[in-house]
Amino acid sequence: MTNLDKIFNPKTIAVIGASDRPGSVGNALLENLINSDYHGTVYPVNIKRSHIHAIKAFKTVKDIGEKIDLAIIATPAPGVPQIIKECGEAGVSGAVIISAGFIETGQGGEKLWAEILKTIKKYKIRVVGPNCLGFIKPSLHLNASFASQMALPGKISFISQSGALCTSILDWSIKNNVGFSNFISIGSMIDMDFADLIDYFGQDKKTDSILIYMESLQNARKFLAAARRFSRTKPILVLKAGRSNEGAQAAKSHTGAMAGNDAVFDAAFARAGIVRVGTILDLFHSAKALAMQPQPKNNRLAIITNAGGPGVLAIDSLKYHQGQVAHLSKNTIAKLDKILPPAWSRSNPVDILGDADSVRYQKSIKAVLADKNVDAILTILTPQAMTDPTEVAKKLVALPKKSGKTLLASWMGGEQVARGRQILEKGNIPIYRTPEDAISSFANIYQYSKNQELLNETPGATPHAFKPKTKENKKILAAVVKEGRLVLTEAEAKLMLANYDIPTIESHLAKTAQEAVKQAQKIGFPVVMKILSPDLTHKTDCGGLIIDIKSEEEAKAAFPNIVNSVRKHLPKADIRGVLVEPMIKKKYELMIGCKKDSIFGPAILFGMGGVAVEIFKDTTIGLPPLNMALAMRMIKETKIYKLLKGYRNMPRVDIASIQFLLYKFSYLVSDFPEIKEIDINPFAVDEYGGIALDSKIILDKKVIDKPIKPYSHLVISPTFK
């Protein structure tokens, strides 16, 4: 952290690769530093020059003879390792490596990368970059980048993984009067990553919110922990590229990093209290609202407008974003009846009519602000003969701030409303071109409030103590590995579940048709019979499963049918017999699974089972470990929840048992990093409880070959449990 402060609050800066050649990066860097009000000393470093722009230049950083806080390096990649070494020897605290040509270019670059990494560890130099634009800190008038403009001062810290996007956003922000406390192009992150910066900005009093443009993520758990710490008190908004598979593919080819499953990002961001936004404009529109206004306590929005149509569009947009149309109290309606002409809408949206003047706006807003049912107000104005956009803006800005409610505005039009817009922006009322933009921001900032609830949720109590037989499962896995297998049989998989207190169906192995009949008689008809083989992961597809077997004859016939059918499909399958099980008829079939995500590790998938998984995709994702509250959130996120909680004349199923199932399952996948993929499908459930009817476990060869610690030690936050 001390070194970070040296980077972002430097007293002395060396520009290595400084130049006065017009159009060169080295020139842009130097000029940005010296042609500004930055109060510190800048030393050009260039092996070939004695002075640049009439400023004394040094051959190397070691020649400067003064302690350098920050070195900005813009020399060709091959020379950078040596320069970093010199920085280390000269006791430089931190560096920004602007140069590109390292990890993203293949073999040669990777070697340079490794050399730099070694050196900076040795000398404890903190590094931003490489392959970045640099950073800007407006409060210090410090433009340590080669961007040609200075950012405006403000309270947003912006971190971008794309340098090119930085230049666009910088240009845009100046035109739109959006200011920053820090503006950073983070590059390829050889050292300093999102998490480091989040932690650092968490201690920056000038930073009210963090905005991130992200293309890929390494050190996911570190990132989530940092984000979680920060978002307990201040918002982080992230625009992550690669939401679609095609986009993720493009991002991967662009950054060279793993893409990960985008839906897991959603789950992880929510868990860390991060607000994920959809578009570039959303990012900044929302930041504006966060910077200017108090957070909404709830999402009940009132709309005050001098035009009915835009009011309706605002409501449509609000519902699209799952907000609530505030229901005005009788008292408020009575107040408005006194203020407004008889033709007013008498409900929300509050249409104060086309001839509304500034006083009518002011009185109406005051009346609605006082309503307990209202958390936020969007004021819409269209230019009309009797409506002075500038005057209304002044009145809105002059309103007392004590309400603590969120105010947003949309002055719709061009030149006629331009002055009003400026007044609102200066008066800290976020202003949008259209009601839809305003509502989208409102939804995002409300999401932050909602995420905070989640961060502060009590974990909830389990129905009874949970004592998994971890050692028993270790034995099972050891035996499987010893056999040289990566796929568990259904019997083994079920045993692993049972050892973690997950109810599974009783299952009896039959090696002959006669044995099958006996087992079926013991269980009682109808029964289910299915193949037992570690070589089969989809039994149904090859005739390995027959249900609803009603009699001895049927059971007798089923045995050879199953075995022959599987033989036909997979002649070399290791068939270990046929499992005979009772035929369970429960109302709903759910599925619980877990796959390893390349970025976040194990990710739990839960939802409706059967074909619905693939057709309706009614599933949700959660990161282990789960507590009972988080498990409940997952359940509620599915559509099938509407049925599970009791629907029409169908009773509520035993939801606590599903919560507990998810809880136990999450510990199973955390405790055994050897598991690559695990599925319980179906998990049959009704009002009397749930039971796993089938299960599948596949092991991770990488982890078998080189064991790693259980994931349970990698909880997202120490305060999690």
Place this chain on the structure above:
Amino acid sequence: MTNLDKIFNPKTIAVIGASDRPGSVGNALLENLINSDYHGTVYPVNIKRSHIHAIKAFKTVKDIGEKIDLAIIATPAPGVPQIIKECGEAGVSGAVIISAGFIETGQGGEKLWAEILKTIKKYKIRVVGPNCLGFIKPSLHLNASFASQMALPGKISFISQSGALCTSILDWSIKNNVGFSNFISIGSMIDMDFADLIDYFGQDKKTDSILIYMESLQNARKFLAAARRFSRTKPILVLKAGRSNEGAQAAKSHTGAMAGNDAVFDAAFARAGIVRVGTILDLFHSAKALAMQPQPKNNRLAIITNAGGPGVLAIDSLKYHQGQVAHLSKNTIAKLDKILPPAWSRSNPVDILGDADSVRYQKSIKAVLADKNVDAILTILTPQAMTDPTEVAKKLVALPKKSGKTLLASWMGGEQVARGRQILEKGNIPIYRTPEDAISSFANIYQYSKNQELLNETPGATPHAFKPKTKENKKILAAVVKEGRLVLTEAEAKLMLANYDIPTIESHLAKTAQEAVKQAQKIGFPVVMKILSPDLTHKTDCGGLIIDIKSEEEAKAAFPNIVNSVRKHLPKADIRGVLVEPMIKKKYELMIGCKKDSIFGPAILFGMGGVAVEIFKDTTIGLPPLNMALAMRMIKETKIYKLLKGYRNMPRVDIASIQFLLYKFSYLVSDFPEIKEIDINPFAVDEYGGIALDSKIILDKKVIDKPIKPYSHLVISPTFK
């Protein structure tokens, strides 16, 4: 049409209620007309004045002594009927009634409305309004509105149901260089409605596209017919407010008109070739693209960018809008390999790197334009040291137009890209602030191409001739009505289906438990038994249905169980016995229903049956009559289609039978406007065909009391069949 032309191409205009009082509407109207380059004569009319602004004023329109093409009326509502009468007597061709205070204010206003309606019919005066802003025709320099600005000339005709929105959009359009052929505030539509204007603009050579802001719709079929005619050659884009229930409610209270079901609007718009857009900006962004560029033939988009990040965001947005990421041909890749530095992305998005100059942009775009796999190109530019935004814009504009492909651009930033933006806009390349905005427009204009396919689709042949027994059904309905019922029994409903060649399950009535057993034996176990009563529409909810009855004993017990259970729930139910049916097990249960929409009449709902209807809402809506092609579209719009067409090891079901079912069903609901609500749920289907297992029909008291013609005469377009 002649009179319409008089209104929109007037040689003589009377301003009735003209005034010189600053701030008054009468003054704004007069000033807009006289302080412009409009070439025609304007006559102020004011009962109290001899001259206004030094122009001779007349007491009434009759005193002018010249034939008036257009009267603009801005007097208080109570005087308007008399003024309209005078207009009629003076032979005025058309009028714009600016005044408000008619149908939207209740009793008094409605009377005035009726009087005006009577007069304009008598004198054949065409009227725009009342309660509107007027209209603007830039090509004639004619501002026949009280908006304070003149629209720019262009090729878009804009029709807005909200006057207030007009002023905002007008102000915005001037700032954004968007021009119009006609700009109309349509008001409450006492006479001229959307359809009239669409037909009129269909003959206007200066109109390339129509944009509509709609809050409510009357004369739905007339509107759809006009829209369909227009959209065969030119696009109509509609922004309809009231997408959410809450928004529709707000629109209703705002306009006083029926709201209708928004999902039916979607179906109707698609049927008429209308592109529905989501936001105000979408409307104009898309219009810009349509006005400036050829329509894309398909939706394969290539992206050329000097920044990887925005390229990824563009791909994400493209996939969100269900577009295709163009797959570049090997030939194109080879060409680009020669043009670009080695580090280029080698796929779409084509990242031409941060140091791209204008020549690199130009060559890359040319290479990609020549690719047969590409229908459109989005060029993205971020301001970089080596990239001159203005120069790249010039090169893009100078490209030969012969490719016929769609070009879009996003110059991201503020001042640095401002000049480039202007050049692109002037050069007919639509330019957007962000890639997301560009993609959203691309999706909308592609939707127009896709809609045109639908308009030109061949109807498809039915599997065999369809000869419904219409007369038999008339008899059934007559008998039901005679009994004083509005609800048909299940048996009657099924018979009506059978008469329309819809396969229904055989059903046998039992009046006693003994009869039930006999019927079940005849059918063969297992059977289904259910209550027969016109008083029950939800059998399951009150124990009126038992399935999977396997034996005589079960059947015997089922009879009293059903009857008693229903009695308990509905003591006064008219129980006519119990139906005994075979237990059909087919793979999928679908539902087909029809309800009357308050705006569009019968609307057919089709999709997955069972609880899925309410949980997954996997349904789609179509307007009758349907041909085989339209029926297929409905089927394809559902998610269950993925299963129906054959999924994994499950065979494709008999989809032609579902198509034909929808076809026949659509004629049934068209032929019998007496039907208020009809449901087939479930319609069980598998690879061998489908069968209706249950049905419900409820009649429309209004139509029973006052019969109307079958809907089949109201097909959307005469060219439909």
